[in-house]
Amino acid sequence: MHKSFRNNLNGAQTDTSAIAGLPPALVALLVQLLALSVVLLLVATALLQQWRIYEWAVLQGLIAASISYPLKLSIWWIPIQLFFTPALVATLALALSPLWFFAGFLFIVLIYGKTYQTQVPLFFSSQEAAQALASLLPSQKNFSFIDLGCGYGGLLNKLAEVRPDGKFHGIEAALLPCLLGKFQEMVSTSDKTIRWGDFWQHNLSSYDVVYAYLSPVPMQALWGKACREMRPGSIFISNSFMIPGIRPDKIVELSDFTESALYLWQIRKDTE
Numbered sequence: 001m002h003k004s005f006r007n008n009l010n011g012a013q014t015d016t017s018a019i020a021g022l023p024p025a026l027v028a029l030l031v032q033l034l035a036l037s038v039v040l041l042l043v044a045t046a047l048l049q050q051w052r053i054y055e056w057a058v059l060q061g062l063i064a065a066s067i068s069y070p071l072k073l074s075i076w077w078i079p080i081q082l083f084f085t086p087a088l089v090a091t092l093a094l095a096l097s098p099l100w101f102f103a104g105f106l107f108i109v110l111i112y113g114k115t116y117q118t119q120v121p122l123f124f125s126s127q128e129a130a131q132a133l134a135s136l137l138p139s140q141k142n143f144s145f146i147d148l149g150c151g152y153g154g155l156l157n158k159l160a161e162v163r164p165d166g167k168f169h170g171i172e173a174a175l176l177p178c179l180l181g182k183f184q185e186m187v188s189t190s191d192k193t194i195r196w197g198d199f200w201q202h203n204l205s206s207y208d209v210v211y212a213y214l215s216p217v218p219m220q221a222l223w224g225k226a227c228r229e230m231r232p233g234s235i236f237i238s239n240s241f242m243i244p245g246i247r248p249d250k251i252v253e254l255s256d257f258t259e260s261a262l263y264l265w266q267i268r269k270d271t272e
């Protein structure tokens with residue numbers, strides 16, 4: 001993620017659709033259905049009966065994209081809205097078995113879990129982030145570290161390699177990455193545990209370091225959770241995403257392909 005894009009994301013904070021409270025993916029789907037209804041209405045009233053199906057699809061895409069703009073869906077939704085139905089029509093022309101679509105859907109659900117709701121997709125901390133993070137770990141033995149949304153535990157593996165004296169934990173909501181992480185945990189000798197679950201339901205009071213690489217969306221609420229639950233003296237580190245309005249105690253710029261940074265906050269008695 002380029003620096004300007006990251007700043008943009010931090011500034012944007014949320015994907016602010018005009019239909020408050022609904023996840024943007026759901027708003028986008030409702031817009032698609034609305035645009036489809038308009039096209040079907042036009043077809044029913046004989047206005048478009050001379051058109052071919054792909055022409056209907058292009059018109060439907062244009063309507064969906066133009067409704068998305070005033071609804072303030074983020075800019076990257078516009079091409080998705082535009083090409084969604086034309087791509088669907090083109091794919092149907094391949095006459096694939098419906099099982100392929102079901103398998104694709106299942107695969108995406110297993111890998112991405114509830115991304116449509118959490119707005120936190122799966123991507124991984126870079127090697128540079130792992131190295132910088134290792135240098136920020138406490139010097140005392142047996143410190144405990146948790147990665148909130150740990151994916152398959154790749155970052156935990158790297159850190160456990162550098163600091164075998166630490167206790168590493170991860171919690172992940174998506175099933176497939178978590179199962180992969182569990183499998184690695186079984187064959188690994190390092191002090192590492194990965195569990196399947198929702199980190200919002202997990203208490204953070206027992207950790208010396210809490211790490212998050214998520215998205216701008218949960219950061220404000222996550223800071224509230226960290227302030228309520230984390231012990232004074234422990235540290236909260238976010239990769240790439242700032243907590244709005246809260247100045248970090250330390251920023252470590254990374255020279256990875258995303259040109260991101262690690263933001264570090266030390267929890268104090270009066271932190272809020």
Ligand SMILES: C[S@@+](CC[C@H](N)C(=O)[O-])C[C@H]1O[C@@H](n2cnc3c(N)ncnc32)[C@H](O)[C@@H]1O
Pocket residue numbers: 112113118120121122123124125147148149150151154155171172173174177197198199200213214
């Ligand atoms: C950007 S990835 C980061 C992966 C890993 N921490 C790393 O740095 O390489 C974020 C992960 O958080 C997971 N996630 C998002 N919300 C979650 C939640 N409420 N509970 C558990 N995991 C969650 C997503 O499924 C995704 O795998």
